[in-house]
Amino acid sequence: MKTSESRYHKCMYFASGSLARKIEKLAIDCWKKLGLAPSHAYLLMIVLEEPGMQPGVLAEELQLSPSTVTRLIEKLEEKKLVVRTSEGKITNVYPTPKGKELGPQLKSCATEFNETYSAILGKEESARLIQSINRITDKLPS
Template identity: 30%
Template sequence: MRFSFQDYISIKIHKTDLLLTSLIKTRLEPFNLAPEQNLIMMLLWEKDGLSQHQLIEPLEKDKTNIARMASNLEKKGFIKRVHCKDDRRSVRLYLTPAGRNLGEQVIPVTEEFNQLVSKGLTEDELRELERILAKINDNVRPEF
């Protein structure tokens, strides 16, 4: 049996991802913050001083991507990268005053965005969605 275009779950997920990314990009643009950079900032607003290595797992990015995004955030003046004295290969990221101030502006935007995305969904539906997405991620995650 051959699927039609509308039958592919991957296409449906991709369309949703494009809509979500486009909307959050528009909402973050006034703050000079890209959606992926915002993910790093959100983690730092929760816990300042994380190492670049500690960002790899929650963001599912390789160390090169993390380093590039951190460099761009540093150039914008939102974070400061500090090499650890004990291990020069390890780099910790710290919010600057501008980065902390940015959080006061951006966190409400991301919370409003999350409310919009989950509008009309029950707690049970959100848990089910998380379960289904985790299953899909496991299906397509490369095995190393």
């Protein structure tokens, strides 16, 4: 049975879950050469763009829970790619020299991922889909 003919093809929960799983697989394939999960890679790219970002801001940017971001940061610390510093109650996340070295490879993987799904869906449809997903996400409660 094809997905479009599935019993639940009109259910947003199943349709969005199916899309998320397929996109996740494409993303994992692009990022595995760096030994990073996509969520770790995107967090590191943000920290490279804005060193010293606070975990709460990272959580908002990535639309993840603070506890999830903390786990991602801990994993990146284990890999010696980021370091946290604290000034009183404020924690900041900085890339390490090893993390900075990955910058060009991270950008390359992000480009490859974008090109992969754009080749499948088409650039215009990809852009419309991303715009629609973001608009819908903003309407839904957190």
